[in-house]
Structures are given as C-alpha cells and as structure tokens.
Amino acid sequence: MKALVYHGPGQIAWEEKPLPTLQEPGDVLVRISKTTICGTDLAILKGGVATVTPGRIIGHEATGHIVAVGSAVSDFRVGDHVIIPCTSSCGRCESCRKGLFSSCERGGWQIGNTIDGLQAEFARIPLADSSLHRIPVGMNEEAALMLADILPTGLEVGVLKAEVGLGDTIAVLGAGPVGLATIMAAQFFSPAETIVVDLDDHRLEKARELGATTTINNRDGKAYDKIMALTNGRGVDVAIEVIGNPATCQLAQDIIGPGGRMANIGIYSKSVELHKEVLWTRNITIRMGVVNTNTIPVLLRMIQACKLDPTLLITHHYPLEQIVEAYEVFKNAAREQAIKIVLTNTSAPAAEGEATLIREIVAQVLARL
Numbered sequence: 001m002k003a004l005v006y007h008g009p010g011q012i013a014w015e016e017k018p019l020p021t022l023q024e025p026g027d028v029l030v031r032i033s034k035t036t037i038c039g040t041d042l043a044i045l046k047g048g049v050a051t052v053t054p055g056r057i058i059g060h061e062a063t064g065h066i067v068a069v070g071s072a073v074s075d076f077r078v079g080d081h082v083i084i085p086c087t088s089s090c091g092r093c094e095s096c097r098k099g100l101f102s103s104c105e106r107g108g109w110q111i112g113n114t115i116d117g118l119q120a121e122f123a124r125i126p127l128a129d130s131s132l133h134r135i136p137v138g139m140n141e142e143a144a145l146m147l148a149d150i151l152p153t154g155l156e157v158g159v160l161k162a163e164v165g166l167g168d169t170i171a172v173l174g175a176g177p178v179g180l181a182t183i184m185a186a187q188f189f190s191p192a193e194t195i196v197v198d199l200d201d202h203r204l205e206k207a208r209e210l211g212a213t214t215t216i217n218n219r220d221g222k223a224y225d226k227i228m229a230l231t232n233g234r235g236v237d238v239a240i241e242v243i244g245n246p247a248t249c250q251l252a253q254d255i256i257g258p259g260g261r262m263a264n265i266g267i268y269s270k271s272v273e274l275h276k277e278v279l280w281t282r283n284i285t286i287r288m289g290v291v292n293t294n295t296i297p298v299l300l301r302m303i304q305a306c307k308l309d310p311t312l313l314i315t316h317h318y319p320l321e322q323i324v325e326a327y328e329v330f331k332n333a334a335r336e337q338a339i340k341i342v343l344t345n346t347s348a349p350a351a352e353g354e355a356t357l358i359r360e361i362v363a364q365v366l367a368r369l
C-alpha cells in the first residue's frame with residue numbers, strides 16, 4: 001500500500017509500505033476513505049513532536065471502512081463505516097473510567113504519533129470497540145471527518161472547559177481550523193458577543209460566517225485596546241487561547257474580566273508567564289487539556305439535526321496520492337486561503353487492496369495453526 005511517511009524534520013514522502021496487520025485481539029484494519037492534515041502534522045514535520053520518529057506513517061484524523069477485525073472485537077464488523085478519532089481509549093483503565101480518554105493507560109494519542117497513522121491507504125486501529133464511532137447512514141462523510149479531532153477539541157477543551165454560557169462575551173484568540181471549530185461549538189451556548197482575533201483576513205471572514213460578532217486583525221497590535229473598548233473596560237467573560245505562543249497567552253490574561261474563565265487549547269513549545277500577582281483579584285479560572293473525543297456522539301447528533309455543518313471548514317480537496325502537494329498548500333495556509341484539506345483515497349482500487357489484505361490475514365492465521 002501507499003502511505004505518507006515522516007523521515008525527519010522537513011522530510012515526508014508518499015511511498016510504498018507493507019500492509020498493516022492485526023497485532024492485538026482488539027485491533028481492526030481499516031481501508032481509509034478520507035483523511036485530512038492537522039496543524040499538529042505540521043508541528044511533526046518541523047521536528048517539534050519528539051515522540052514521532054523517522055519512518056512513522058503520520059496522520060490522526062480519518063474515516064474509512066473496516067476490512068478485518070481482531071478476535072476480541074465485538075461491536076464492529078467488516079464493512080462498517082467509521083470515524084477514527086485522534087484519541088484511542090481502552091474504556092477500562094482508571095483514566096477511561098473518569099472519561100479522560102486522552103490519558104488512557106493503553107491508548108491516548110498514539111495514532112500517527114507512537115504507532116503508524118492514517119494518511120495511508122490502510123491502517124491498523126487498536127482498541128477498536130472503545131475508540132471508533134460508526135458514521136450514521138446517509139451522513140456526509142466529510143462532515144463526520146471533521147469530528148475526528150478539531151470539532152471535539154474546540155468543544156471540549158475550549159467551550160466546555162471555559163463554561164461558555166448564555167449572554168457571555170467571549171474572545172477566541174486564533175482562527176485556524178481549531179479556532180474556527182471553537183467558534184462554531186460556542187454558538188450552541190448562545191454567547192452574546194464572540195470576538196475573534198487573528199492575523200489573517202480570510203480566516204477572520206470565515207469566523208464571521210461561523211458566528212463571530214466582531215473580528216480583529218491584530219497586525220497593528222491593538223487587539224487589547226479594541227477589546228477593552230468593546231467591553232467598556234470590563235474585559236471578556238471567556239478567553240479561549242488557540243495559538244500557543246507567549247503573546248496570545250499574555251493577551252488572554254490582559255483581556256479576561258472579573259469572574260472570567262480562560263481555556264487553553266494552543267500547544268506551547270516553551271514556557272510562558274502567568275501573572276498571578278495581577279490575576280488573583282479578578283476571581284478567574286484557568287483550564288487546559290487534551291481532547292478526549294467523548295463528545296463525538298453528541299456532535300454526530302447535532303449534524304443529524306442540521307444544527308452543525310462542519311463542512312463549512314473545508315476549503316480544499318485532493319486525491320490521497322497528492323498528499324505531498326496538499327501539505328505544501330496547508331503550509332502556506334494564509335496565501336492559499338486553506339482551512340481544512342480533505343484527501344480522498346481514490347488511487348487504490350478498494351477491491352484489489354482488500355483482497356490483498358484478506359490474503360495476508362489468511363496467511364497469518366494459517367501460520368499460527
């Protein structure tokens with residue numbers, strides 16, 4: 001099969017790899033039908049994710065069809081159409097029992113990190129019963145694909161942790177794919193004002209389409225003054241930081257008003273300052289985390305009820321075999337006006353790939369007898 005392989009900082013290649021095989025009884029094998037590139041993949045490409053070693057197939061957001069199931073898998077069958085979330089969970093460890101799937105002792109973010117990922121024609125998915133979600137019949141597959149990471153991340157780590165509520169004034173700092181997903185998810189809770197700060201006018205325009213009431217291009221560095229003017233000097237009720245750099249972290253601290261809640265989605269590569277000497281009198285709450293993906297079922301219901309359309313985040317489509325070109329577009333997202341890029345597995349004739357896979361599985365079973 002073909003897959004996108006990371007070969008060290010700045011180096012990726014679309015190349016031939018062996019078909020994955022079932023390794024644990026709880027595994028399934030999936031023929032990937034759609035996948036997408038995440039900001040985290042760009043961080044990997046820069047060498048910024050130490051756990052991803054050269055030779056790894058990357059990618060952690062996809063949909064596909066199950067083509068083989070391990071002996072312990074009870075809830076999924078060959079042919080099932082599924083979302084493969086970025087987080088795997090066993091459902092049984094102490095963390096999973098608290099709903100903290102991202103801290104699962106046997107799972108967490110493994111796919112496209114410490115095990116081979118989903119930017120490939122086929123993938124092995126561990127802990128299938130407690131990790132996968134069936135795509136409802138008739139649902140737009142590309143809408144479902146957006147639930148593999150960015151929509152749950154915006155909802156769980158941003159909106160729910162910051163307790164966005166009716167009539168709040170919220171600020172979302174960063175309007176990349178996850179920031180935009182956060183704006184969409186925030187609208188479920190009817191904030192009065194949604195202020196969005198970014199440096200890219202195209203993304204800010206998209207933010208307005210998705211619910212932003214005020215957008216601020218902070219190229220002039222005046223976001224603080226503008227937000228304080230908009231809130232009559234009071235500051236915002238909620239600040240959600242989606243970039244992960246010292247300047248936006250500071251802006252979130254500066255604009256948060258009395259009783260405010262700050263949520264941190266951005267991934268920091270170095271330490272930042274937290275000014276408790278100023279913040280303590282304002283009674284603020286600060287929360288952060290990694291997506292658990294346990295809101296996927298509720299997001300699926302919202303799509304079915306026509307109250308959420310994640311396809312609004314998709315700007316580009318490519319066949320999967322042109323993924324290296326798609327990475328170039330995503331790397332230059334501002335110039336290319338790219339938000340989410342969908343890659344469709346059209347290159348491998350499904351029947352042929354599956355027949356090869358089934359021959360492999362039969363050979364493995366026979367070898368064990």
Ligand SMILES: [Zn+2]
Nearest residue numbers: 038040061149
């Ligand atoms: Zn992602």
Ligand SMILES: [Zn+2]
Nearest residue numbers: 090093096104
């Ligand atoms: Zn677990």
